[in-house]
Amino acid sequence: MSEYTPFEMIAFTGSRILEDEKIVFVGTGLPIIAAMHAQLTHAPNLYMIYEAGSLAPILEMGMPLSVGDTRAARKACYLKGLCGAFELTQRGCADYAFIGGAQVDMYGNICSTIEGHNYDKPGIRFPGSGGAGAMAANCEKTIAIMALEKRRFVKKLDFVTSIGFGDGSPDYREKAGVLGSGPYRIITNQALFGFDEETKRMMLLEVKPGRTPADIQELVDFELIIPPDVKDMVEPTDEDLRLLRDVIDAEGYFLKRVIKK
Amino acid sequence: MNSASSKIKNISSLEYKEKKLEYWGPTPDESRKLMVNKSHALKDKTMTLKEAVAKHVRNGINLGIGGFVNTRVPVAIIHEIIRHGATDLTLSFQSNSICPELLAGAMILDPDRVSIKRVELAWWGYEIIGIAPMVRYLATNGIIEMDDYTNYGMSVRFKAVSMGIPFIPVRDHGGSDMELVNRGKMIECPFTGKNVYLLPACHPDVGIVHTTAADMYGNARIFGAYCTCPEIAMAANATIMTTEKIIASESIRSYPNLTEIPFPVVDTVTEVQYGAYPGASYGNYWFDMDHLKMFRSICEDFRKTGSKDALKKYYDEYIFGCENHDDFIDKIGYKTIKKLKEMDGGQPIILT
Numbered sequence: 001m002s003e004y005t006p007f008e009m010i011a012f013t014g015s016r017i018l019e020d021e022k023i024v025f026v027g028t029g030l031p032i033i034a035a036m037h038a039q040l041t042h043a044p045n046l047y048m049i050y051e052a053g054s055l056a057p058i059l060e061m062g063m064p065l066s067v068g069d070t071r072a073a074r075k076a077c078y079l080k081g082l083c084g085a086f087e088l089t090q091r092g093c094a095d096y097a098f099i100g101g102a103q104v105d106m107y108g109n110i111c112s113t114i115e116g117h118n119y120d121k122p123g124i125r126f127p128g129s130g131g132a133g134a135m136a137a138n139c140e141k142t143i144a145i146m147a148l149e150k151r152r153f154v155k156k157l158d159f160v161t162s163i164g165f166g167d168g169s170p171d172y173r174e175k176a177g178v179l180g181s182g183p184y185r186i187i188t189n190q191a192l193f194g195f196d197e198e199t200k201r202m203m204l205l206e207v208k209p210g211r212t213p214a215d216i217q218e219l220v221d222f223e224l225i226i227p228p229d230v231k232d233m234v235e236p237t238d239e240d241l242r243l244l245r246d247v248i249d250a251e252g253y254f255l256k257r258v259i260k261k
Numbered sequence: 262m263n264s265a266s267s268k269i270k271n272i273s274s275l276e277y278k279e280k281k282l283e284y285w286g287p288t289p290d291e292s293r294k295l296m297v298n299k300s301h302a303l304k305d306k307t308m309t310l311k312e313a314v315a316k317h318v319r320n321g322i323n324l325g326i327g328g329f330v331n332t333r334v335p336v337a338i339i340h341e342i343i344r345h346g347a348t349d350l351t352l353s354f355q356s357n358s359i360c361p362e363l364l365a366g367a368m369i370l371d372p373d374r375v376s377i378k379r380v381e382l383a384w385w386g387y388e389i390i391g392i393a394p395m396v397r398y399l400a401t402n403g404i405i406e407m408d409d410y411t412n413y414g415m416s417v418r419f420k421a422v423s424m425g426i427p428f429i430p431v432r433d434h435g436g437s438d439m440e441l442v443n444r445g446k447m448i449e450c451p452f453t454g455k456n457v458y459l460l461p462a463c464h465p466d467v468g469i470v471h472t473t474a475a476d477m478y479g480n481a482r483i484f485g486a487y488c489t490c491p492e493i494a495m496a497a498n499a500t501i502m503t504t505e506k507i508i509a510s511e512s513i514r515s516y517p518n519l520t521e522i523p524f525p526v527v528d529t530v531t532e533v534q535y536g537a538y539p540g541a542s543y544g545n546y547w548f549d550m551d552h553l554k555m556f557r558s559i560c561e562d563f564r565k566t567g568s569k570d571a572l573k574k575y576y577d578e579y580i581f582g583c584e585n586h587d588d589f590i591d592k593i594g595y596k597t598i599k600k601l602k603e604m605d606g607g608q609p610i611i612l613t
Contacts, residue, residue: 028388028389029389050486051412052329052330052332052486052488053486053487053488054486061606065388065389065550066330066331066332066388066389066548067330067388068328068329068330068331068332068486068488068541069332069541069548070332070485070541070543070547070605070606070608072486073485073486073543073608074606074608079485079486079487080486080487081416081486081487081488081489081490081491081492082329082355082412082413082416082487082488082489083413083416083417083420083489083492084487086411086412086413086416086417089413090413090431090432105272107272109272109437113409113438113439117274117275117276118276118277119275119276119277119278119407119438119442120277120278120403120406120407121401121402121403122400122401123401124397124401125396125397125400125401125407126392127384127385127386127392127393127396128382128383128384128385128409129383129384129409129410129411129412129437129439130356130383130384130386130411130412131356131383131384131411131412131413132411133383133411133414133433133434133437133439134411134412134413134414134433137411137432137433137434137435137436137437138432138433156272156274157272157273158275159273159275159438160269160272160273160436160437160438161437161438161439162437163433163435163436163437166267166268166269166271166272166436167268167271167272169268169271172267172268172436173436174455174456175266175267175268175435175436175456176267176268176269176435176436176437176440176456177267177432177435177436177447177455177456177457177458178432178433178435178436179432253389254389
């Protein structure tokens with residue numbers, strides 16, 4: 001088997017999670033790549049929503065570089081604006097939200113607004129919620145991509161941008177007035193996480209072959225639920241890598257990026 | 262109406278100032294009155310962009326910016342606003358890249374010409390190209406006040422005005438820190454008894470949009486994603502529109518279903534080919550990644566070094582050194598435009 005990069009593992013794992021005949025609301029970059037890979041392999045009838053306004057486009061001009069890209073509007077079934085796209089989620093038509101963020105906590109809440117505690121003068125101002133806050137609220141299940149680092153898997157977020165299970169109380173999301181069932185999977189290149197139904201806490205599901213659950217816990221600042229049956233993550237085959245590198249992101253916009261230390 | 266709260270206070274240690282529940286721009290009553298008193302005649306609204314901006318843009322207004330990130334962004338209008346000057350601005354938009362960055366850069370160069378007081382938004386950045394250095398600089402240093410919503414939240418706040426209602430219930434923001442920092446409010450729904458979040462309508466004094474085609478009265482078609490342009494045009498007290506092509510009104514009347522922005526809400530129309538450049542306009546041209554990268558890296562250099570030399574050079578060359586958008590496109594050159602037209606792939610649009 002060929003060597004693969006962290007980004008390729010994340011995109012491939014994202015693809016594995018997406019089921020056929022579902023609708024996924026995608027953000028720019030790895031979520032689009034994951035959904036395209038799924039369409040080319042096990043989920044030919046998976047459809048995407050792009051928040052600028054398109055539903056189920058045919059990506060025959062190549063991978064969109066932006067969720068508002070002309071390429072993402074090409075041959076869509078339905079093409080409106082942001083209101084139209086997000087109202088599909090409020091109405092219940094989007095099965096998955098596929099988002100990213102800067103920090104995540106044990107209940108799957110995600111920060112992408114600021115670093116630091118003072119909203120009016122933060123340590124760093126990030127771009128903001130964008131669509132993520134609405135996607136995490138109202139798509140049925142939320143999938144998020146994160147880098148597996150202690151400073152990102154934190155006990156307490158600097159700012160809750162995208163709602164997860166809040167403080168873990170069973171009625172948190174209902175009291176918040178949101179509709180979706182909440183966090184479903186957190187994808188990193190070394191581990192795949194889900195959530196415990198009862199406690200709503202993050203649970204280790206799979207580890208990269210060669211890693212142990214203890215290795216993963218080391219990279220997480222809160223205590224993970226580690227069940228006895230943690231599996232190995234499936235690795236991409238040569239054919240998967242060919243699709244990712246030569247067909248989907250042939251220009252190398254996302255998969256060939258260098259990870260900043 | 263019963264006030265309510267989610268449990269967000271149980272998980273957040275955020276420090277913030279509670280915002281007053283007020284409109285950052287005209288109130289619903291003012292906005293209604295203005296629309297009623299406006300001429301509703303089907304009349305020729307074409308004029309130069311210089312005339313349009315001079316007529317409507319003043320200090321202290323709420324400026325609603327159309328497009329989405331790098332898509333159909335009203336760059337030609339922004340350039341003209343910078344040449345004209347406008348201080349103490351409130352900006353409102355969902356997600357944008359170069360438009361607010363250009364205004365922010367102008368503020369850094371000369372705050373007496375252009376300045377931003379506060380921003381109601383969902384997102385500010387360039388997606389694949391990177392973060393927006395100027396907002397990172399201004400917001401991180403507490404120079405501008407921020408008010409955060411989701412992309413849906415900002416879009417539907419404009420839509421509320423277009424519906425003539427003062428607020429709109431949504432199913433997002435609740436249970437996130439946006440519930441604490443923004444001007445929305447959690448209430449108990451009078452019908453279901455369950456919590457639901459209300460957002461105040463967003464009323465720009467001036468809305469700026471770039472459309473695919475319009476007639477001289479302002480009836481406009483948009484191909485590709487609408488973004489939130491119809492809602493912003495409907496919401497603004499005055500809408501300045503640029504369009505790739507002014508088309509015959511007969512065509513509008515042949516396919517009235519295709520009109521996304523109706524004439525009564527449009528105040529000025531200017532044909533500006535490539536008016537969204539370096540952003541994209543579906544059916545006409547793709548976005549110019551190289552130009553966006555170039556401007557972004559100039560801004561990033563300022564953020565890192567504090568030096569304004571390269572920034573000043575950019576503005577002198579591409580904004581102050583141009584009378585209008587044609588001059589700007591001249592400097593970009595035929596070869597670049599040709600390539601961007603090819604990258605668009607000639608998406609089907611209806612102009613007849």
